[in-house]
Amino acid sequence: MKAIRRSTLVACALTLTLFLPVGAQQASPDLARLEAAQNAANDKPGARTVPGRSIPVPSTASPQLQTSIAAPYRMPAWNADPKSAAEWKELIDRLAAGAAAAQKGVREKLGVTMEASTIGGVKVFILTPKEILPANRDRLLVHVHGGGYVYNPGEAGTGEATLMAAYGGFKVISIDYRMPPDFPYPAAMDDAMAVWKEAVKMQNPRNMAIFGTSTGGGMTLAMILRAKLEGLPLPAAIAPGTPWSDLTETGDTYKTNEWLDNVLVSYSGYLRHAAELYANGHDLKDPQLSPIYGDFTGFPPAILTSGTRDLFLSLTVLTHRKLRRAGVEAELQVFEGMSHAQYNFDASAPETKEVFTEIARFFDKHLGQ
Amino acid sequence: MKAIRRSTLVACALTLTLFLPVGAQQASPDLARLEAAQNAANDKPGARTVPGRSIPVPSTASPQLQTSIAAPYRMPAWNADPKSAAEWKELIDRLAAGAAAAQKGVREKLGVTMEASTIGGVKVFILTPKEILPANRDRLLVHVHGGGYVYNPGEAGTGEATLMAAYGGFKVISIDYRMPPDFPYPAAMDDAMAVWKEAVKMQNPRNMAIFGTSTGGGMTLAMILRAKLEGLPLPAAIAPGTPWSDLTETGDTYKTNEWLDNVLVSYSGYLRHAAELYANGHDLKDPQLSPIYGDFTGFPPAILTSGTRDLFLSLTVLTHRKLRRAGVEAELQVFEGMSHAQYNFDASAPETKEVFTEIARFFDKHLGQ
Numbered sequence: 147m148k149a150i151r152r153s154t155l156v157a158c159a160l161t162l163t164l165f166l167p168v169g170a171q172q173a174s175p176d177l178a179r180l181e182a183a184q185n186a187a188n189d190k191p192g193a194r195t196v197p198g199r200s201i202p203v204p205s206t207a208s209p210q211l212q213t214s215i216a217a218p219y220r221m222p223a224w225n226a227d228p229k230s231a232a233e234w235k236e237l238i239d240r241l242a243a244g245a246a247a248a249q250k251g252v253r254e255k256l257g258v259t260m261e262a263s264t265i266g267g268v269k270v271f272i273l274t275p276k277e278i279l280p281a282n283r284d285r286l287l288v289h290v291h292g293g294g295y296v297y298n299p300g301e302a303g304t305g306e307a308t309l310m311a312a313y314g315g316f317k318v319i320s321i322d323y324r325m326p327p328d329f330p331y332p333a334a335m336d337d338a339m340a341v342w343k344e345a346v347k348m349q350n351p352r353n354m355a356i357f358g359t360s361t362g363g364g365m366t367l368a369m370i371l372r373a374k375l376e377g378l379p380l381p382a383a384i385a386p387g388t389p390w391s392d393l394t395e396t397g398d399t400y401k402t403n404e405w406l407d408n409v410l411v412s413y414s415g416y417l418r419h420a421a422e423l424y425a426n427g428h429d430l431k432d433p434q435l436s437p438i439y440g441d442f443t444g445f446p447p448a449i450l451t452s453g454t455r456d457l458f459l460s461l462t463v464l465t466h467r468k469l470r471r472a473g474v475e476a477e478l479q480v481f482e483g484m485s486h487a488q489y490n491f492d493a494s495a496p497e498t499k500e501v502f503t504e505i506a507r508f509f510d511k512h513l514g515q
Numbered sequence: 516m517k518a519i520r521r522s523t524l525v526a527c528a529l530t531l532t533l534f535l536p537v538g539a540q541q542a543s544p545d546l547a548r549l550e551a552a553q554n555a556a557n558d559k560p561g562a563r564t565v566p567g568r569s570i571p572v573p574s575t576a577s578p579q580l581q582t583s584i585a586a587p588y589r590m591p592a593w594n595a596d597p598k599s600a601a602e603w604k605e606l607i608d609r610l611a612a613g614a615a616a617a618q619k620g621v622r623e624k625l626g627v628t629m630e631a632s633t634i635g636g637v638k639v640f641i642l643t644p645k646e647i648l649p650a651n652r653d654r655l656l657v658h659v660h661g662g663g664y665v666y667n668p669g670e671a672g673t674g675e676a677t678l679m680a681a682y683g684g685f686k687v688i689s690i691d692y693r694m695p696p697d698f699p700y701p702a703a704m705d706d707a708m709a710v711w712k713e714a715v716k717m718q719n720p721r722n723m724a725i726f727g728t729s730t731g732g733g734m735t736l737a738m739i740l741r742a743k744l745e746g747l748p749l750p751a752a753i754a755p756g757t758p759w760s761d762l763t764e765t766g767d768t769y770k771t772n773e774w775l776d777n778v779l780v781s782y783s784g785y786l787r788h789a790a791e792l793y794a795n796g797h798d799l800k801d802p803q804l805s806p807i808y809g810d811f812t813g814f815p816p817a818i819l820t821s822g823t824r825d826l827f828l829s830l831t832v833l834t835h836r837k838l839r840r841a842g843v844e845a846e847l848q849v850f851e852g853m854s855h856a857q858y859n860f861d862a863s864a865p866e867t868k869e870v871f872t873e874i875a876r877f878f879d880k881h882l883g884q
Contacts (some may be wrong), residue, residue, distance in 0.1 A: 177783055181594055184774055191585040196774045198567035204767035206833055216560040225550055398573035398852040399823055405553055405565045406771060414546055454768055454828055463823060463849040464575055470848075470873070478847045479839075480832040483767040504839070 201406065204483040210495035211481075214488045215455070219408050223297065225415040231327035234423070238296055238325075245302035252305065252493050256312035260304060266340035269322040273307045279315035285513050286349040288381070289320040290338055290369070292360030292487060294390070294420035296325055306359055306387075306490050313499055314506030319345060323365075330426035335434060338369055343378065351379035352514040357505065359451075359487045360458070363389025367437035367465070370445055380446050383512040385505045387451040388458045388487055389465055391438040393421040393430045397460030407457040407485040438465060442472035449477045449508040451501055453484020479504055570775065573852040579864035580850075583857045584824070588777050592666065594784040600696035603792070607665055607694075614671035621674065621862050625681035629673060635709035638669075638691040642676045648684035654882050655718040657750070658689040659707055659738070661729030661856060663759070663789035665694055675728055675756075675859050682868055683875030688714060692734075699795035704803060707738055712747065720748035721883040726874065728820075728856045729827070732758025736806035736834070739814055749815050752881040754874045756820040757827045757856055758834055760807040762790040762799045766829030776826040776854040807834060811841035818846045818877040820870055822853020848873055 180197065187195035203216045219225075223241055228234040253260055257276035264270065273289075287310060291303030300322055307320035323337035345354065358366045363386035373380055395413045404412045425435055433440030438461070448469055452462035459480070469476040481489065481497050489501040549566070556564035572585045588594075592610055597603040622629055626645035633639065642658075656679060660672030669691055676689035692706035714723065727735045732755035742749055764782045773781045794804055802809030807830070817838055821831035828849070838845040850858065850866050858870040 181781075181783070184780070185588055185590060185594070188588045188774075188777065189590075190587055191582075193569045193571045193585075194775055194777065195569050196565075196567060198565060199773075200562045200564050201767075201770045202562045204770075204829070206766055206829065213560075216562075218559055219554055219557045221554060221558075225554070397575055398570075401570045401573075402772075402775060402824060404568075405557075406563055408557065408563065411553075412550075414550070454832060455771060459823055459849075460573070460575065460851055464851055466848075467850070467869070471869070478849060479835070480828075480847060480849060481836070482829055482833055500836070500840070 207481075207483040208496045210492050211483065211488070211497050214491050214495070215408070215483045215485065217408055219411050223416065224409070224411040227416070227419055234296065234327045238299065241297055242299050242302035245298060245305070246300060249301050249304055249308065253308050256308060256493060258308045258311045260301075260308070265319065266344035268337040268341050270341060271301065271304050271307065271320045271322065273304065273311040273318040273320060275311040275315050275317075277315060278317055281510060281515055282314075282316050284349065284515055285316060285353045285355075285509075286345065287314075287316045287318045287509070288342060288345055288354065288356045289318050290323070290356065290358035290362035290365040291320060292358060292362040292390075292490075294417060295331075295334060295361050295424035296327075296416070296420045299325060306357075306362070309490065309493060309498060309502050310357065310505065312493075313502035314509065316506070316509070326420075326423040326426070331424050331428050331435060334365065334424070335368060335372065338365055339372055339376075339378075342369060342373065346379050350514065352382050354381045355383040355385065355446075355509045355513060356381045357385035357387070359387035359389075359490060361390050363387045363450075364391050364393075364437055367391055367440070368434050371433055371437055371440040374441075374444060380444075382514060383446050383509050384448045385451070385508070386448060386465065387489070387501075388453075388456055388462050389437075389450070390458065391461045391465045392436045393425065394436065397458070397464060399457060399460040403455055403457050403459060406455050408455075409486040409488060410457040413457070438468065442469050442474055445469060445472065445474045447475040447508070447512045449479070449505055451479050451481070451489065451505070453481045453486070453488060455483055455485045457486050477508060576850075576852040577865045579861050580853065580857065580866050583860050583864070584777070584852050584854065586777055588780050592785065593778070593780040596785070596788055603665065603696045607668065610666055611668050611671035614667060614674070615669060618670050618673055618677065622677050625677060625862060627677045627680045629670075629677070634688065635713035637706040637710050639710060640670065640673050640676065640689045640691060642673065642680040642687040642689060644680040644684050644686075646684060647686055650879060650884055651683070651685050653718065653884055654685060654722045654724075654878075655714065656683075656685045656687045656878070657711060657714055657723065657725045658687050659692070659725065659727035659731035659734040660689060661727060661731040661759075661859075663786055664700075664703060664730050664793035665696075665785070665789045668694060675726075675731070678859065678862060678867060678871050679726065679874065681862075682871035683878065685875070685878070695789075695792040695795070700793050700797050700804060703734065703793070704737060704741065707734055708741055708745075708747075711738060711742065715748050719883065721751050723750045724752040724754065724815075724878050724882060725750045726754035726756070728756035728758075728859060730759050732756050732819075733760050733762075733806055736760055736809070737803050740802055740806055740809040743810075743813060749813075751883060752815050752878050753817045754820070754877070755817060755834065756858070756870075757822070757825050757831050758806075758819070759827065760830045760834045761805045762794065763805065766827070766833060768826060768829040772824055772826050772828060775824050777824075778855040778857060779826040782826070807837065811838050811843055814838060814841065814843045816844040816877070816881045818848070818874055820848050820850070820858065820874070822850045822855070822857060824852055824854045826855050846877060
């Protein structure tokens with residue numbers, strides 16, 4: 147308890163120091179006090195003590211990304227704690243309505259058309275760019291949306307598929323898989339696999355890729371694990387973006403980027419509840435729920451994307467390293483100042499175009515024609 | 516001032532909450548209070564408010580890396596502020612003596628031999644592995660050590676070259692370039708270029724690579740800029756590890772990973788003083804001092820390395836993105852929980868071997884034989 151008490155006083159003193167106006171903060175007596183307090187709090191092996199502080203919006207991101215970085219926490223999305231299935235549905239529908247409303251304008255601006263359809267008995271959306279690149283005529287991408295296995299049903303989940311279609315010049319199938327509270331695990335994975343089984347009849351799987359962000363990134367990895375188990379064809383490449391590859395709170399940036407990431411903010415928000423709701427009693431460390439615990443041997447080439455403020459930066463780099471250790475060709479791209487999945491937020495941000503252009507280049511390298 | 520005062524109180528309350536024992540911390544009233552306070556402090560566009568807190572050592576790093584992550588701040592290295600040339604020299608010599616003393620054992624353990632020599636009038640060390648791989652017989656690497664342009668003269672700067680020789684099976688020239696306080700910019704770069712000009716006569720530059728970490732990573736990039744300007748041959752590949760590519764305090768993780776990185780800790784420590792001492796009145800944004808401001812067109816393929824707690828994570832990813840935007844083949848590897856350059860600290864850590872094995876693979880792909 148003694149160590150705890152000293153740290154408390156130190157950290158509180160630091161906090162007071164740090165919130166002085168900038169001029170005073172730079173003055174050497176305050177800096178010296180902060181240094182001394184931090185040195186004292188970090189002079190023994192163990193946990194790291196960091197002071198409370200205000201962190202400016204970085205000038206090193208584009209103006210559009212700076213706007214996303216500066217945005218307030220996403221309430222109520224990040225910290226939702228619905229007490230019943232009805233409350234979940236009300237929240238999910240309300241958030242989805244807002245997200246879906248924005249999609250039409252994005253598609254029009256980027257020249258992408260959308261068609262609702264059904265594949266393998268599962269609802270999907272087909273996104274088609276104004277021009278399918280000649281090299282992509284016999285290629286087909288499958289998209290799995292994000293949202294913690296609860297958010298983004300219907301059109302709300304199609305944003306990333308639109309960006310990929312537009313910036314990559316690909317035709318994309320976006321899977322509108324079933325979700326909790328009505329349909330917990332394994333419904334989402336069953337739906338994704340049902341689509342995959344049909345999609346590989348529509349096109350040569352060597353000309354195909356699977357991609358998705360966050361939950362969609364985790365599902366992309368879980369789909370490969372399940373396709374391996376079931377002896378199904380694998381795609382030629384995958385792009386798991388900042389994948390929710392571990393549903394337990396495991397990974398350093400769950401803590402280091404806590405309260406810094408303005409999208410997910412903290413595992414203690416909706417993530418914990420969503421993981422439990424989805425798992426529905428299943429072991430969270432089952433590789434079908436947390437694919438980081440699976441065997442990545444034989445995986446297709448992968449490109450992973452994250453940001454320096456991303457709560458899932460650790461999940462992304464741990465997944466990248468595990469793929470590399472399994473001998474899989476895997477690329478990593480990390481963007482300055484970006485919180486979780488923020489490359490999907492503003493179609494006009496140069497970083498957004500960069501993310502999808504890099505993924506398209508990677509797919510072009512690995513997919514047959 | 517009103518906003519500042521509210522934030523101060525909020526952050527201080529958070530600090531007190533967070534340093535409660537773990538059991539109490541998880542209890543919902545405390546979490547609810549923390550959530551509410553953080554939401555209130557982050558409900559408007561702008562700077563991000565994060566609470567003071569204790570961040571545990573991640574279980575997701577190897578035991579050896581966990582020891583490095585758990586280590587206290589590196590005092591006096593991180594926060595040195597010598598008041599005279601004599602004080603700088605005393606500190607530099609003292610730290611170098613400690614670092615050099617450790618090197619002999621590492622070389623013996625890894626089967627690497629070292630020979631002091633002179634190339635182009637500049638002091639160098641030649642590191643030779645027990646076995647030079649057959650593919651590497653006509654290959655030669657040039658190493659530029661780190662240390663903020665002040666630390667690691669002599670044998671103290673050879674550690675990374677030993678690791679590369681051992682884990683890659685390459686012969687390595689490590690440059691013992693001149694440094695402040697006696698020799699500010701451009702002495703270090705003049706020495707590095709003098710060695711490079713001679714080295715390309717010793718071996719075909721298409722069979723050569725340049726690598727280095729931190730200041731050595733920045734110098735690697737600056738060497739390519741200068742070789743381009745002077746019409747000298749370029750190496751076939753480079754490996755700038757967590758490069759000090761911007762000597763000004765520019766880049767988001769200078770702030771987000773401040774006090775978290777236990778190696779560099781903060782720009783407000785020795786880094787600021789070292790930058791000024793080295794620049795000696797030159798513009799810190801001159802691309803020869805801060806190569807991020809240079810033109811990366813025509814650069815050789817590059818592999819960059821950093822860690823999630825690295826103060827220079829932003830510099831690494833900004834450099835990676837700028838290389839990619841210039842059309843350069845560039846790979847990125849980021850390691851879980853790692854602070855600045857920590858892959859050079861413990862030869863026995865699996866992550867250390869992984870870093871240099873990946874760099875060796877990249878070199879093998881791009882270097883002629």
